[in-house]
Amino acid sequence: MVEYNKVTDEVVKKLVAICGEKYVTDSEPLRYSYMARGIMGLEAVLPEVVIRPANTEEIRKILMVANDNLSPVTPAAGGLSGGFALPAIEPGGILMDLTRMNKMEVDTENRVMIVEPGVRCGDAWRIFKKKWPEWAPPIPDGAPPGATILGDAIERGFSLVTGRYGPQADMIMGLEIVLPSGELFRTGSWALDGAKAFYRWGVGPNPDGLFLGSQGSMGIITKAAVKIVPHPHFKTIVAYGGDSWEHIIEPAWEIGKYEMGISDNTVMVQGGNWPLVMTRWPKSNVPLDYKFYEKIGIDEYWMNSEVWAHSQEELDFTLKRIDEIYKDYEVKKKTVCKQQQLHPKQIASRLKKPNLIAVPYGLYEAGFLFITWYCPWLESSKMMEEYCAAMENYGFPPTMWVASIDHARQAIVMPILCFDSSEPGIYDKIREFNIETTKSFLKQGWINYRPDPFVHAPLTFSKSKEYYRMLVKFRKVLDPNLILHPGRLAIPWASVTDSPSPLEGE
Amino acid sequence: MTSLEELRKINARCIHCRACQYAYSNEPDREGADEEYTGMMLSCPGGNFYGWEGYFNSGRMWMARAFLEGDLKPSQEMLEVVEACTTCGLCAEQCTNYIDTVDIIEELRAAIIESGVEPLKRHKMIGDRVLEEDKRNPYNDPRSDRTAWHDGSVDDKNMKVAYYVGCTGAYRQQDVAKHTASILKKLGVDFTVLTEEVCCGSPILRTGQKDIFKIVMKENLEMFENYDLLVFSCAGCYRTFKVDYPRQSGKPLPFKVAHTLDIVYDLITEGKLKIEKPYNKKVTWHDPCHTIRHIGLAIEKAILEKSDNWLLDSRKAAKAKEAWYERPREVIRAIPGMDFREMYRIKGNSFCCGAGGGVKTQFPEVANDTARERVKEAAATGAEVLLTSCPFCITNFTDAVNALKKEEEETGKDLSAVGSKLEIVELLQLLDELLD
Structure with missing residues (x-):
């Protein structure tokens, strides 16, 4: 395992010299205040020092100090990746709280915004609403207002228009990156002095992909140029039900496969099942038999389409075509996909961005974890069936959410594990569940999106060894002392644990 | 008595989403006048001031968790961080996991102190004064002067109604006590005040000094138990009696409680009271956390329980809570001639004045900074008068406006846009002036 040094008083002094006393703390209570276990990840180690740099130059200097001392560094801003926004290795090292770096520039002519790591979705939405109401920042859908645009983008996350435009990483037009050596560079056309971030593939081969999804393990992204999208004001949600996952997945594909026209208007397509609603309330204070949903006419499975249009006529046309496609599907498959009668408040709630829809699962039993997988859209029904069965087998409610990416090309499948975080042994149980499902899903060629470094990452890399070796090589070129935290992918494995490597046996 | 341990599972609901840092965290499309006052706004007094995660509720919930798990040991340093919170409850209002954030913060403070850590210096001082036999108030004033402001009935055991004046009314804002007594008289409410009244314990409980709180709670409950109704003018005392006494004693109150504004509200809505005199000013209203948000949240909680x-x-x-938030507005709208203008952050999303939770006493810079932000928001409405009904809000806003005036004098700048010309008015005082 890689040996790191502790953050000494001497190192703290150097950090204070860079950022000022006000922005460096080794206070134990304050360090604990950054902790999180749940939401997206369970692995979290207490940082030794927290620092709040103001700009890229300070980050460069911090990284150089960390490199000299061999201290691990973890960058975070919104911190909504749960445990994974925190150090995952011992000793905890330096946690960079990047919330002070919250500048944002918007260029509506070139339809791009440049954000620093601390620009929060709630703030961006507020500012766009007043200054650029015809444009929308690509904020994540369902994430709380404290989530950051850059955090979502570099995680290749999910945005309010992912159904139309693809993962958030596809919205990137350029990155500004600081390497652990202190070297600073930009990607895409932005690499050219004075040039705008207008062409992602810029002046040469583009290394963006090495940094997107690395959670800062390859370098710290200090700015990102991200596409903004038109914000037409004729919007609604339409939902159709079904008696199985298959019968909500397939008709959505029938719409998505057109790609242009109505498919482009359906910016967000997402579905779920009864437990997805029920587990947003305390287990002891909600009916668990689902009769209530039947009574109010909600099908066991449903798929929402969020439709944006530039006029009422365009909106009506899109809704009409969607309805026709569902009706054709019903005939073809001899099934019923009933249009769900949504209350205006339900529609308003789903249209709200950013919203808190993803938050209340903690209410069910005081703890939850999102686990996320990608698979081809039409295979997602099989994945969800297997997942729900495994969840029930392990005693978790089968709470499941699915959404389309890029016109139903891929599915993001997200089981939500609702559990009692104070129950002894619960984290072992979750790990066991994760190992079992991961082994099965990897065999079927499906990919975990937010890997747990001790479960998904080694199991995935044991089946993609050449790619893992290549990533390790890149990592060692960019960060020879491996001071940046290993991220979810645990590259290289030795930076995380002494346990056998995914390449064991070679 | 409650304890942090009893709140363990509620604390564990926190997923560190940080929505609690914002006002209107679930209303991103809320319309406002400009870019500053639109959509959601970072609105945690402590967090906004210090910036570190530990000063936001989201960080405090995880400090509480680490404390409960035995990972974080109690210390003076920890208490300093945990006490720098006005316990305004904005975070509780935002939390879609219904976490009782104020209770957890107060119980965490108490648990730290119970583990042997000394209360913070100024907090300890007010606790000590409340225990001193010849004082029994946090202001260091003689107990014998407690009812000196009053020339009416005192210690009348035959009365059905007692006015619990509170220490601020008795010693610092006697005019509010006098106006309240006058309103009650005009409304035909016969009442008495008690010379033996002791501090309600609000600042003591908020700062984690539960042993002292238990003593004063017991004394007050026994002292007033034979009255049918206790009326209040102080937001803090009212909240403490109405919400904290039943919870901390584990028993229902032996008497009814009502803020004087509740009585006015009831009479107005029942059509029994009409305000005839006009008040021809531009006015905005600040919701005191203790009488508005805290009670609203308690109403919501009681229904869900x-x-x-x-x-x-x-x-x-949620509807019942919203109805509570509307009550002072009904009173204000009953005043003829008034040009009433709402601030951007109101009701459950109201931004704190900055004085609560022991902050004004121990962290005056946080209190001042917060009050300045709020008076700026009030000034943005174009109001001449900032109306509220809480002695601590009144004091803190007055201090903020005075500081702005002083700055104007020193720099020659016109600071009226950020509130230097605002008149801070207690609603009880205004009502007394308008009622015949």
Whole structure:
């Protein structure tokens, strides 16, 4: 395992010299205040020092100090990746709280915004609403207002228009990156002095992909140029039900496969099942038999389409075509996909961005974890069936959410594990569940999106060894002392644990 | 008595989403006048001031968790961080996991102190004064002067109604006590005040000094137990009697409680009281956390505690809470001639004045900074008068406006846009002036 040094008083002094006393703390209570276990990840180690740099130059200097001392560094801003926004290795090292770096520039002519790591979705939405109401920042859908645009983008996350435009990483037009050596560079056309971030593939081969999804393990992204999208004001949600996952997945594909026209208007397509609603309330204070949903006419499975249009006529046309496609599907498959009668408040709630829809699962039993997988859209029904069965087998409610990416090309499948975080042994149980499902899903060629470094990452890399070796090589070129935290992918494995490597046996 | 341990599972609901840092965290499309006052706004007094995660509720919930798990040891340093919070409850209002954030913060403070850490210096001082036999108030004033402001009935055991004046009314804002007494008289409410009254314990409980709180709570409950109704003018005392005494004693109150504004509200809405005199000014209203948000949240909680279907009853509970938030507005709208203008952050999303939770006493810079932000928001409405009904809000806003005036004098700048010309007015005082 890689040996790191502790953050000494001497190192703290150097950090204070860079950022000022006000922005460096080794206070134990304050360090604990950054902790999180749940939401997206369970692995979290207490940082030794927290620092709040103001700009890229300070980050460069911090990284150089960390490199000299061999201290691990973890960058975070919104911190909504749960445990994974925190150090995952011992000793905890330096946690960079990047919330002070919250500048944002918007260029509506070139339809791009440049954000620093601390620009929060709630703030961006507020500012766009007043200054650029015809444009929308690509904020994540369902994430709380404290989530950051850059955090979502570099995680290749999910945005309010992912159904139309693809993962958030596809919205990137350029990155500004600081390497652990202190070297600073930009990607895409932005690499050219004075040039705008207008062409992602810029002046040469583009290394963006090495940094997107690395959670800062390859370098710290200090700015990102991200596409903004038109914000037409004729919007609604339409939902159709079904008696199985298959019968909500397939008709959505029938719409998505057109790609242009109505498919482009359906910016967000997402579905779920009864437990997805029920587990947003305390287990002891909600009916668990689902009769209530039947009574109010909600099908066991449903798929929402969020439709944006530039006029009422365009909106009506899109809704009409969607309805026709569902009706054709019903005939073809001899099934019923009933249009769900949504209350205006339900529609308003789903249209709200950013919203808190993803938050209340903690209410069910005081703890939850999102686990996320990608698979081809039409295979997602099989994945969800297997997942729900495994969840029930392990005693978790089968709470499941699915959404389309890029016109139903891929599915993001997200089981939500609702559990009692104070129950002894619960984290072992979750790990066991994760190992079992991961082994099965990897065999079927499906990919975990937010890997747990001790479960998904080694199991995935044991089946993609050449790619893992290549990533390790890149990592060692960019960060020879491996001071940046290993991220979810645990590259290289030795930076995380002494346990056998995914390449064991070679 | 409650304890942090009893709140362990509620604390564990926190997923560190940080929505609690914002006002209107679930209303991103809320319309406002400009870019500053639109959508959601970072609105945690402590967090906004210090910036570190530990000063926001989201960080405090995880400090509480680490404390409960034995990972974080109690210390003076920890208490300093945990006490720098006005316990305004904005975070509780935002939390879709219904975490009782104020209770957890107060119980965490108490648990730290119970583990042997000394209360912070100024907090300890007010605790000591409340215990001193010849004082029994945090202001260091003689107990014998407690009812000196009053020339009416005192210690009358035959009365059905007692006015619990509170220490601020008795010693610092006697005019509010006098106006309240005058209103009650005009409304035909016969009441008495008690010379033996002791501090309600609000600042003591808020700062984690539960042993002292238990003493004063017991004394007050026994002292007033034979009255039918206790009326209040102080937001803090009212909240403490109404919410904290039943919870901390584990028993229902032996008497009814009502803020004087509740009595006015009831009479107005029942059509029994009409304000005839006009008040021809531009006015905005600040919701005191203790009488508005805290009580609203308590109403919501009480409904949900009895419910076996939160899916349905959460809406009913939210409606009941909203109805509570509307009450002072009904009173204000009953005043003729007034040009009433709402601030951007109101009701459950109201931004704190900055004085509560022991902050004004121990962290005056946080209190001042917060009050300045709020008076700026009030000034942005174009109001001449900032109306509220809480002695601590009144004091803190007055201090902020005075500081702005002083700055104007020193720099020659016109600071009226950020509130230097605002007149801070207690609603009880205004009502007394308008009622015949």
